[in-house]
Each structure stands twice: as C-alpha cells, then as structure tokens.
Amino acid sequence: MNRAIVEGSALAVLALTVAVVWFRARHAARPESDGGYTTREEIEFEIGRLQSEVYRWLTTTNHRDIGLLYIAFGTIAGLWGGVDAMMLRTELLTPPADIWTPETYNALFTTHGLTMLIFFVLPVFFGVGNYVLPLLIGADDMAFPRVNAIGFWLLPPALLLARMGLLVQVGGQVLSLFLPDESIQFFLTIREVSIGWTLYAPLSVQQPNPQIDLLLLGLHLSGIATTVGAINFIVTVVYERGDDVTWANLDIFSWNMLVTSGIALFAFPLLGSALVMLLLDRNLATTFFATEGGGAILWQHLFWFWGHPEVYILFLPATGLMSTILPKFVGRKLFGYQFIVYSTLGLAVLSFGVWAHHMFTTSVDPRVKASFMAISIAIAVPSAIKVFNWITTMWDGDIQLSAPFILCAGSIGTFIVGGVTGVFLAVIPIDILYHGTYYVVGHFHLIVVGIIPFMMIAASYYWYPLITGRWYDTRLAKFQSVLLIFGSVVTFMTLLIIGGVGLPRRQAIYPPEYQLAQQIATVGAYVIGLSALLWLYNMLVSYWRGAVVQTTDPWKLKATNQFTKEWQWFEERMVEKYDLEPATPDSTRRSYAPELEPMGLLGGVGSVAENVYRNASAAAAGGFVGTVLMAGGLGTAIVVDVLDPVSFGEIAEPVGLPADPLFGAALFLVGGTVTWPLLFLAFQEYLPGRYLFETGTVFATLISTGFAIAFYTGQQGLVLLGYLGFVLVAHWAYGLGLAVTFQFLQSRRRKRRRAEE
Amino acid sequence: MSESADDGSVLFTYVAPFLGVLLVAVGIGGAVPGGYAIAQEQIGGCGEPSIAVEGPEETSQRFATSQPQLARFQFAELSPAERAAFREGLADARGEAHVEGSFPNGPAFRNGSLVTYEGERHYVTVVSENPCFQAAPLQFPLGLFAIGLGVVGILTPPLYRKLVALERSVEA
Numbered sequence: 001m002n003r004a005i006v007e008g009s010a011l012a013v014l015a016l017t018v019a020v021v022w023f024r025a026r027h028a029a030r031p032e033s034d035g036g037y038t039t040r041e042e043i044e045f046e047i048g049r050l051q052s053e054v055y056r057w058l059t060t061t062n063h064r065d066i067g068l069l070y071i072a073f074g075t076i077a078g079l080w081g082g083v084d085a086m087m088l089r090t091e092l093l094t095p096p097a098d099i100w101t102p103e104t105y106n107a108l109f110t111t112h113g114l115t116m117l118i119f120f121v122l123p124v125f126f127g128v129g130n131y132v133l134p135l136l137i138g139a140d141d142m143a144f145p146r147v148n149a150i151g152f153w154l155l156p157p158a159l160l161l162a163r164m165g166l167l168v169q170v171g172g173q174v175l176s177l178f179l180p181d182e183s184i185q186f187f188l189t190i191r192e193v194s195i196g197w198t199l200y201a202p203l204s205v206q207q208p209n210p211q212i213d214l215l216l217l218g219l220h221l222s223g224i225a226t227t228v229g230a231i232n233f234i235v236t237v238v239y240e241r242g243d244d245v246t247w248a249n250l251d252i253f254s255w256n257m258l259v260t261s262g263i264a265l266f267a268f269p270l271l272g273s274a275l276v277m278l279l280l281d282r283n284l285a286t287t288f289f290a291t292e293g294g295g296a297i298l299w300q301h302l303f304w305f306w307g308h309p310e311v312y313i314l315f316l317p318a319t320g321l322m323s324t325i326l327p328k329f330v331g332r333k334l335f336g337y338q339f340i341v342y343s344t345l346g347l348a349v350l351s352f353g354v355w356a357h358h359m360f361t362t363s364v365d366p367r368v369k370a371s372f373m374a375i376s377i378a379i380a381v382p383s384a385i386k387v388f389n390w391i392t393t394m395w396d397g398d399i400q401l402s403a404p405f406i407l408c409a410g411s412i413g414t415f416i417v418g419g420v421t422g423v424f425l426a427v428i429p430i431d432i433l434y435h436g437t438y439y440v441v442g443h444f445h446l447i448v449v450g451i452i453p454f455m456m457i458a459a460s461y462y463w464y465p466l467i468t469g470r471w472y473d474t475r476l477a478k479f480q481s482v483l484l485i486f487g488s489v490v491t492f493m494t495l496l497i498i499g500g501v502g503l504p505r506r507q508a509i510y511p512p513e514y515q516l517a518q519q520i521a522t523v524g525a526y527v528i529g530l531s532a533l534l535w536l537y538n539m540l541v542s543y544w545r546g547a548v549v550q551t552t553d554p555w556k557l558k559a560t561n562q563f564t565k566e567w568q569w570f571e572e573r574m575v576e577k578y579d580l581e582p583a584t585p586d587s588t589r590r591s592y593a594p595e596l597e598p599m600g601l602l603g604g605v606g607s608v609a610e611n612v613y614r615n616a617s618a619a620a621a622g623g624f625v626g627t628v629l630m631a632g633g634l635g636t637a638i639v640v641d642v643l644d645p646v647s648f649g650e651i652a653e654p655v656g657l658p659a660d661p662l663f664g665a666a667l668f669l670v671g672g673t674v675t676w677p678l679l680f681l682a683f684q685e686y687l688p689g690r691y692l693f694e695t696g697t698v699f700a701t702l703i704s705t706g707f708a709i710a711f712y713t714g715q716q717g718l719v720l721l722g723y724l725g726f727v728l729v730a731h732w733a734y735g736l737g738l739a740v741t742f743q744f745l746q747s748r749r750r751k752r753r754r755a756e757e
Numbered sequence: 758m759s760e761s762a763d764d765g766s767v768l769f770t771y772v773a774p775f776l777g778v779l780l781v782a783v784g785i786g787g788a789v790p791g792g793y794a795i796a797q798e799q800i801g802g803c804g805e806p807s808i809a810v811e812g813p814e815e816t817s818q819r820f821a822t823s824q825p826q827l828a829r830f831q832f833a834e835l836s837p838a839e840r841a842a843f844r845e846g847l848a849d850a851r852g853e854a855h856v857e858g859s860f861p862n863g864p865a866f867r868n869g870s871l872v873t874y875e876g877e878r879h880y881v882t883v884v885s886e887n888p889c890f891q892a893a894p895l896q897f898p899l900g901l902f903a904i905g906l907g908v909v910g911i912l913t914p915p916l917y918r919k920l921v922a923l924e925r926s927v928e929a
Contacts, residue, residue, distance in 0.1 A: 097886070
C-alpha cells in the first residue's frame with residue numbers, strides 16, 4: 001500500500017471531520033436569531049471576526065492563550081503520531097510484510113516515536129503548565145510573555161521540518177501525475193526517515209535520505225523552543241510567586257514543572273550539540289561518529305544523556321498532575337507532600353545517571369555498566385515513593401468515581417506494571433536477554449501511554465469547566481477513560497508477553513506463531529485510537545453544547561478544603577462576569593482523614609511511631625497466643641499421623657536453613673507471631689464479621705487454605721480428610737486466640753486511659 | 758451538573774458502547790487488510806520484488822576493504838525483466854525499481870550480487886519482496902458489518918436516552 005497517500009488521506013479526513021464537528025456543534029448552539037437565512041452582511045461580519053481572531057491568536061502573549069495553543073499543537077501532533085501507530089499496528093496483523101514494505105514499516109515506527117515524544121507530550125505539558133501554573137502560584141502571567149510566545153511559535157516549523165518527508169512524498173506523488181520525473185527529483189528522493197527514533201550512527205550518518213538533515217534541523221529547533229520554555233517556567237516559579245506562596249506550600253504541579261524545566265535546561269542543549277555533530281558528519285565529512293576517527297558509541301552516549309532525562313521530562317509533569325488531581329477526587333490531602341517533592345528532585349538528579357542502561361549490550365566497560373545498573377535500580381525508589389503516596393492518599397478516602405479519578409486509578413496500575421518491568425530491565429543479565437525485544441516496547445509504553453496521556457486527559461476533564469465554563473459529557477468521559485485503560489492494558493501487556501518469549505521489536509516480518517498475539521495487540525491499539533477520537537469529540541462538542549457551569553465550585557472542593565488557587569481565580573472570574581454567588585458547601589471537613597485524627601489499626605490516636613509500636617506489640621502478643629493454641633491442634637494431627645512433620649523441614653529450606661523439622665517449627669512460630677498478625681491487622685477492616693472474633697475466624701479460614709497446600713505431603717482418602725479437618729480447626733484456634741488477645745489488650749488500654757483521665 | 762451516579766441503564770450506557778468499540782476495532786482489523794487484498798490488483802506492484810541498484814562509486818566503497826563471495830553477472834545475462842528493472846533503478850532518484858516479470862536470478866539478488874554494466878560494477882540487492890496480500894473473501898464484508906454494528910453499539914447511549922424520553926412523553 002502507498003503509505004504517503006494513505007496517511008495523507010487519513011490525516012485530511014481527520015482534519016475535515018474535526019472541522020465539520022466543530023462548526024456543526026457551533027451552528028447548532030447558535031441558531032439565527034430570527035430563524036431565517038444568513039445574510040450577506042452577517043457573512044462579511046463573520047469573515048471580519050475570523051480575521052481579527054486569527055490576528056489575536058498569532059500575536060497573543062497571554063499565558064492562557066499560549067497554553068491553549070500549545071495544547072492544540074500537541075493534540076494535532078499526537079493525532080499525527082497516532083495515525084503512524086495505527087498504520088504500523090495494521091502492518092503487524094499479518095506475519096509477512098505484505099501491507100507496507102519493511103522500509104515503510106521502519107519509517108512508521110521512527111516517525112511515531114519522534115512525533116509522540118518531541119511534538120506531542122512536551123508541548124501538551126508546557127501548555128497545561130502555561131495555562132494553570134501562573135494561576136496556581138498567584139502570578140499575573142509568565143515571567144517573559146513574549147519569549148513564551150516565541151517558544152511556542154518555534155514548534156510548528158520544527159514539526160514541519162521533522163515530518164516534511166510525508167508532505168514531500170504526497171506532493172511528489174501528486175506532481176508526478178502532471179510533471180516528468182526528472183523535473184521533480186527532489187520530491188521523489190525525500191522520504192520519511194526510517195532509521196529508528198534513536199538515530200543511531202553509523203546508519204544515521206550514511207543513509208543518503210536528505211529528510212534526515214531536515215529532521216535534525218527540526219529537532220534542533222524544537223530543542224531551542226523547549227529550552228526557552230524551560231527557562232521561562234523556572235524564572236516564573238522562582239520570581240513570580242504570590243506573597244502567600246512559599247517553597248513550603250508551593251503546589252505539587254508547579255514543583256514538578258520547575259524540576260522538569262531544570263532537567264530540560266541541562267538535557268536539551270546537549271541534544272542540540274549532538275544533532276549539530278551528526279549534521280556535520282553527514283554534510284561536512286567530520287568524523288565524530290565514524291568508526292575510524294570517532295566512534296559510533298559516542299552518539300549513543302550523547303543521545304541517551306539527553307534521551308533518558310527526556311523520559312523524566314515527559315513523566316514528571318504527569319506525576320505532578322496525578323498528585324494534584326487525585327486528592328480532589330478522594331477527599332483527602334496528598335499524603336506525604338514533602339516526600340513527593342523530594343522524590344521529584346531525586347528523580348531529576350538520578351535521571352542523569354542512568355543513560356547507559358540503554359547501552360548494556362554495547363562494548364561499554366562492564367564495571368561502568370555495573371554502576372549504571374545500580375543507579376537504574378535505585379531510580380525505582382523515588383518512583384515507588386510516589387506510588388505509595390498516591391495509594392496512601394486514596395486509602396480510606398471518599399472516592400468520587402469521575403472520569404479523572406478513573407484515569408488516575410488506571411494510571412497507578414499501569415505505571416506499577418510499567419515500572420516493575422523496568423526494574424527487571426535495569427539488571428544487566430536480564431537486559432541482555434530482553435534488549436531489542438517487544439518486552440522493552442511493552443515496558444516503556446505502559447509508562448508513556450499508561451500514565452502520560454492518561455494524566456493529560458484527566459487534566460483536560462478536571463480543568464474543562466475552568467477553561468471553558470462548560471461541562472463535558474460526563475458519561476462519555478467515563479466510558480472513554482475505561483476504554484483507554486482497557487486498550488492500553490490489552491495492547492501493552494500482550495507486547496510484554498510476546499517480548500518475554502523473545503520476539504524482536506522493529507521487525508515488519510515475524511514468525512506466524514505470533515500472529516494471534518499481534519492481532520490482539522493491534523485490536524487493543526485500535527481501541528486506544530477510538531478512545532482518543534471519543535475524547536476529541538467530547539472536547540470539541542462540549543465547548544458549544546456542554547451544560548453551562550452554574551457554580552463557582554464545580555468539583556465541590558470547598559467541602560474538603562481543597563479549593564486551590566486556580567479555582568479561587570475561577571470563582572473571582574465567575575463573580576465578576578456573571579455575578580454568581582460564591583458556592584458554600586453544606587458541610588466542610590479537613591481533607592486528610594474523615595475522623596479528623598490518624599487512627600491506629602487497633603483504634604487509638606497518637607503519632608505514627610506510637611501506633612506502629614502499639615500495633616506491632618499487640619500483634620506479637622496475639623500472634624504468639626494464637627500460634628501456641630494452633631500448635632496444640634497441629635501437634636495432635638502429627639500424633640494421629642495425618643500431618644507429616646517432614647513438611648515443616650521443607651519450609652526451612654527456602655530461607656536458607658537446614659531442612660530440619662525443628663528449624664521449620666521455629667520459623668513457623670516466628671511467622672505466626674510476626675507476619676500473619678500484622679496482615680490480620682491490615683486487612684481486618686475489609687473482612688466480613690461484625691465482631692473481631694468473627695473476623696479472626698474468617699481470616700484464619702482464608703489462610704488455612706494456603707497452609708493446607710504448603711504442608712500437603714500426598715495424603716489420600718480419610719487421612720486427607722483428617723488432615724484438612726485438623727488444619728482448619730488449628731487455624732480457627734489461631735484466629736480466635738489472635739482476636740481475643742487483641743480485644744483483651746484493647747480493653748486494658750481503654751481502662752488505663754480512663755484511669756489516667 | 759458535576760459527575761454524579763448515572764440514572765439509567767448501565768447496560769445501555771456503558772456495556773453496549775464498550776462492545777461496540779470492540780466490534781469496530783476488530784472490524785477495522787478485518788476490513789482494512791480485506792479491502793486492501795481486493796484493491797491491490799488495481800494498485801499493482803504486488804508480487805514484484807523491489808531491487809536497489811547502487812552506483813559504481815558506492816559499490817567500490819562498499820567493497821574497498823572486504824571481498825565477500827557474491828554472485829556476479831554481466832548485464833546481458835539477466836532476464837529482460839531484470840534488465841528493465843536494473844535500468845529503471847539506475848535512473849530512479851532512490852535507486853530502486855520493481856522487477857515486473859520473470860526473476861530467475863532472484864535467489865542470487867536476495868543475497869546481494871554484482872552486476873557489470875557498461876564496464877562498471879553495480880551492487881544489486883532485493884530490498885522488499887512486496888508479497889501479494891492474501892485474505893479470505895468474506896473478510897472485507899464481515900469487517901464492514903462489524904464496524905457498522907459497532908457504530909450502532911457506540912451510539913446506543915444517546916439512542917437509549919431518546920427512546921426513554923419518547924416513552925415518557927407518550928405516557929405523559
């Protein structure tokens with residue numbers, strides 16, 4: 001199939017559909033006042049209005065306008081890169097390269113990667129930052145409004161330069177219908193770059209396609225735009241904060257944008273240098289990356305010194321949005337604000353120390369690789385801190401099942417899987433196995449799709465009332481959110497699996513036994529594509545037809561004291577423009593615990609340390625009593641010969657002890673005294689039972705199934721029945737002992753407290 | 758109108774459009790390749806491998822340091838289709854051309870070979886097989902049907918709301 005014609009047509013149809021949807025929605029929202037036909041004067045007026053609008057948008061320096069321009073640009077680039085993705089997934093429906101040629105397939109995954117990373121994600125986050133960051137910190141505008149405008153307006157030419165291959169190809173094919181080939185050689189020579197988004201030397205130096213040079217110039221221009229934008233964000237956060245905004249209470253999204261900009265400031269100039277060196281190698285015969293006189297590996301070092309921090313440049317704003325949006329929909333303040341800030345700063349520093357984990361299969365010195373392995377594993381820690389804090393923020397919260405929340409919850413899940421699979425890749429021996437397989441593709445897509453666009457869309461829903469003064473279609477939004485999560489999980493989990501069994505990535509042709517898995521992944525990708533279109537439809541149509549926001553507090557944030565600065569700005573605006581009464585909630589409560597005080601698992605208040613000590617000591621006492629009671633039941637089982645003591649020896653082996661029943665029994669006592677009681681404390685709230693002893697019995701029944709499997713030594717018939725009976729009864733004794741001891745300790749503590757009062 | 762619990766049917770508000778989207782996605786996967794299988798005969802180029810022909814300078818550069826065992830041909834030894842493709846490749850801006858017809862030296866070209874033409878050596882290799890796409894005859898119509906049915910599924914929520922409104926207005 002002809003890629004240029006297909007992709008060009010697809011993009012044209014998409015653009016046309018968007019225009020039709022927009023104007024139809026607008027027309028339906030604003031019928032003629034007299035119900036009649038549009039007159040010539042009205043058309044002239046409309047054209048004049050259009051001219052002034054175009055002039056305004058081209059010359060604006062207002063941070064909110066520029067934010068919207070960034071978002072619109074990023075969305076267009078995202079759709080373009082998305083069409084690439086749909087096309088490359090279509091190729092993979094069949095094992096041979098019989099839909100596109102291998103070279104076209106290579107070009108598709110190259111342009112998909114570059115467009116999504118450089119022209120979609122960063123502009124959208126800079127757009128969100130531009131719109132809300134000054135509102136969040138109480139600034140009038142960005143520090144350098146005109147520089148801000150320049151930073152944006154460098155991007156469209158950069159995108160055109162980078163993606164000119166497609167435009168020129170389409171142009172060439174149209175021109176070849178009318179002109180002889182000799183006269184349009186240029187149009188027939190240029191084609192989309194097909195060397196992978198990482199542009200590895202020596203291929204990137206030697207391939208004659210002139211589009212590579214234009215791409216390098218486009219990337220360089222986008223790098224300048226990013227650096228300019230980053231400087232603006234840094235200066236804005238440092239110097240433009242309102243009087244009441246200090247470093248200690250600066251909101252978490254602004255912190256993330258500040259740190260992201262800091263990373264960009266260090267990373268992007270280096271990318272610029274590397275791109276210039278590559279341009280010189282290609283055009284002026286320098287030998288920076290030549291095998292003789294330079295080194296192809298040098299390109300990888302320079303590229304990834306930008307490329308890995310770039311991953312965090314894309315990821316950190318998404319975490320900032322998560323930390324901002326999630327608390328609003330669970331009615332609780334963000335847990336561990338300081339730790340989130342420190343983890344963001346930690347990620348920024350560490351992100352510059354892990355670049356060579358992309359190069360574990362190269363000839364880099366193994367000792368150097370080992371240090372990169374250590375830092376790559378360590379970088380999981382700050383990411384995990386964020387995840388734990390998000391989960392803790394949700395814990396016991398008052399969940400509001402809206403589209404932004406669905407996306408937040410989905411993001412946490414996909415990010416955990418994406419992150420954990422990354423920890424495996426950080427380990428050199430495993431990376432050597434999985435390098436260049438679909439496992440890597442699955443891993444990074446679970447992050448770059450599984451949290452970044454999720455959070456963009458969550459933010460678009462969350463701030464839609466603020467930006468437009470209207471509501472989006474909430475049902476459609478929830479549906480779209482679920483669809484996006486479903487499509488992502490299906491697609492990228494499938495890629496993880498086929499990569500896990502060794503299918504190489506970046507191959508148009510693959511063995512037939514992988515066809516079903518590839519088809520499942522492709523259908524999942526189409527679902528993602530359709531969900532993106534539903535989001536776009538919702539955004540465009542709701543702008544004209546969404547229900548008008550009738551309150552100054554659309555998300556009822558005042559009720560949990562989370563009515564943040566951007567919404568205060570919104571309220572002021574609504575009061576000024578429409579004379580609305582500021583919303584007053586029926587009731588308010590503090591936003592970190594419904595009970596107003598942090599509760600211990602066994603009741604009682606106090607510091608975290610006090611609660612931990614109290615829980616651990618009660619658990620140990622209860623666990624010991626329970627285990628002793630249980631030992632009676634199990635001992636009887638051994639005596640009547642339905643339980644084999646050898647099985648106790650077997651559990652000692654995995655922890656490195658000799659396979660001796662005595663060691664096993666001691667280990668069993670430790671587990672029963674420490675591990676299971678703490679688990680019981682953690683889960684008792686969620687187990688059935690009105691009283692603690694009922695809950696204890698349920699818990700004991702559940703864990704008895706694990707015991708029955710672990711200690712089974714081939715019993716048959718009646719012996720098996722006896723074994724199961726004794727196991728169950730012994731566990732009930734354990735559960736009752738545990739629960740009754742807890743109750744006893746609690747009542748004693750209550751009595752003591754009363755006596756003190 | 759903040760996000761509140763939906764009044765109405767979960768089945769028609771969420772489940773039906775979800776199944777609809779799945780049907781559309783599967784339908785696209787069937788209809789696009791199925792349609793391409795039908796259209797490729799008109800488009801042409803399928804079943805005709807592409808060869809890349811390198812100029813004499815590039816060829817000498819390629820083999821400046823090593824001399825791999827490659828098949829060597831005089832231009833006259835090639836079949837008419839191979840000769841035509843070779844000439845077309847030389848003239849082409851990207852140095853590529855389809856072999857339209859019999860391709861007896863295909864296996865040698867796939868490994869890369871050297872063709873001597875007008876006294877100069879040219880490295881020639883197959884860069885793409887361009888196999889014809891095979892699809893079941895029903896794939897395209899069934900794919901279209903699935904897309905259509907899926908669209909109906911996606912449009913179920915507003916249709917459902919309209920029907921409910923209609924019934925309520927009749928009752929009123």
